[in-house]
Amino acid sequence: TVSDKHSQTSKDAIRPSCKVFFAKDPIKIVRAQGQYMYDENGEKYLDCINNVAHVGHSHPDVIKAAVKQMELLNTNSRFLHDNLVQYAKRLTATLPEKLSICYFVNSGSEANDLALRLARQYRGHQDVITLDHAYHGHVSSLIDISPYKFNQLGKEGKKEFVHVAPSPDIYRGEYREDHPDAASAYADDVKKIIEEAEKNGRKIAAFIAESMQSCGGQIIPPAGYFQKVAEYVHKAGGVFIADEVQVGFGRVGKHFWGFQLQGKDFVPDIVTMGKPIGNGHPMSCVVTTREIAEAFGASGLEYFNTFGGNPVSCAIGLAVLNAIEKEDLQGNAIRVGNYLTELLNKQKEKHPLIGDVRGIGLFVGVDLVKDQLRRTPATAEAHYIVHLDRILLSADGPHRNILKFKPPMCFTMEDAKLVVDQIDELLTGMQLAQCQTTPKMWKHKGTFTFSTHLYRVLLGHN
Numbered sequence: 001t002v003s004d005k006h007s008q009t010s011k012d013a014i015r016p017s018c019k020v021f022f023a024k025d026p027i028k029i030v031r032a033q034g035q036y037m038y039d040e041n042g043e044k045y046l047d048c049i050n051n052v053a054h055v056g057h058s059h060p061d062v063i064k065a066a067v068k069q070m071e072l073l074n075t076n077s078r079f080l081h082d083n084l085v086q087y088a089k090r091l092t093a094t095l096p097e098k099l100s101i102c103y104f105v106n107s108g109s110e111a112n113d114l115a116l117r118l119a120r121q122y123r124g125h126q127d128v129i130t131l132d133h134a135y136h137g138h139v140s141s142l143i144d145i146s147p148y149k150f151n152q153l154g155k156e157g158k159k160e161f162v163h164v165a166p167s168p169d170i171y172r173g174e175y176r177e178d179h180p181d182a183a184s185a186y187a188d189d190v191k192k193i194i195e196e197a198e199k200n201g202r203k204i205a206a207f208i209a210e211s212m213q214s215c216g217g218q219i220i221p222p223a224g225y226f227q228k229v230a231e232y233v234h235k236a237g238g239v240f241i242a243d244e245v246q247v248g249f250g251r252v253g254k255h256f257w258g259f260q261l262q263g264k265d266f267v268p269d270i271v272t273m274g275k276p277i278g279n280g281h282p283m284s285c286v287v288t289t290r291e292i293a294e295a296f297g298a299s300g301l302e303y304f305n306t307f308g309g310n311p312v313s314c315a316i317g318l319a320v321l322n323a324i325e326k327e328d329l330q331g332n333a334i335r336v337g338n339y340l341t342e343l344l345n346k347q348k349e350k351h352p353l354i355g356d357v358r359g360i361g362l363f364v365g366v367d368l369v370k371d372q373l374r375r376t377p378a379t380a381e382a383h384y385i386v387h388l389d390r391i392l393l394s395a396d397g398p399h400r401n402i403l404k405f406k407p408p409m410c411f412t413m414e415d416a417k418l419v420v421d422q423i424d425e426l427l428t429g430m431q432l433a434q435c436q437t438t439p440k441m442w443k444h445k446g447t448f449t450f451s452t453h454l455y456r457v458l459l460g461h462n
């Protein structure tokens, strides 16, 4: 048939460059609204993973703003346009005062690449400190500073100018929840890295980190860590880049930006934004200080970006900011996020497979472990659990054992209850199956073993 031919062609043309969710039984989504996605048969899926559709899929006000501006004009920013100025003002009003200069670009990767250029131009330094397991984008300059990716290339993956600091993970890292000052201990590791690099004649241009690590495993750095790191990095002549591509725009609820969780006394030198900024429209932004922007301008190299800051993107960006405010989506993130973590914590008491529940607002991670004491990652189990019934959830982190919640911000209490009930059902089923297959092992309290065989049986692959 024509449609078979079409899917065959797209398979041939796209498959090698594209990995799909639930590859064994992929889903074809044809429309979406709010926090729901619908497949070609009209089946409805609850979306727990699309932080890009920040104010909800197909938000009517965002669509209207885009259409209205597209009917009128779209062009590059070499012409004056009110949308650009208004948007820059609205965006910078959400940030501390010294972050006042915007560069509009088109993707998270482009934003981080430009951030590196700004940082390197500032003092003429080259080296970058990045966190272990971090991902900052797909372009060459960012694969270089993304251990999440370059670790897959073996030893050759890490370039000389890249320095990897431990992820400030108080559940799995070296300094844990029982450490008297994990923030200082992790920051001291960065200090040591700087000292070592300088001993070898290297100069630090930047420290880059997500304000909360997402691909790295839903890690929330202990408060005070960024302040101390910034102090050491500044002393070395570098700048602090906060990557808010995944976690910005009110997702944490009580603040608009993730880095603000660290305290009022912390202000990054550069902030990069993406994903939620355009609710699915490809746009992004770098915001920095006047001093750094002026140093960049002083290079004599003119900066130009064909699509960045075009009137349509800016109209969309404004509509997204309006929706966050008008619909109190930050308040919703607090209320629903608290409820979700509360429900998940109750599951933690019930199921030994849940080692840790961590989250702020609608950014929540559930760390699955085979063993509560050793915290051995339960990777196969996480892979099994994300196969919920008409609920889209993913597992990530270095061991792919962290259930990752980052839904559209209109997620409701009912949605939270629905997903947690299903997780409970799956975990209970797994426990029962485990008891039936290896009752002796189950006697060890706090230990959960899950064989590949059992996983295949539960998934119906046998």
Ligand SMILES: Cc1ncc(COP(=O)(O)O)c(C=O)c1O
Pocket (backbone or CB within 6 Å): 107, 108, 109, 110, 112, 135, 136, 137, 138, 210, 214, 215, 243, 245, 246, 274, 275
């Ligand atoms: C933290 C972070 N930074 C940057 C990027 C790159 O953004 P994009 O895919 O829009 O280029 C991503 C993408 O997943 C990301 O998670």
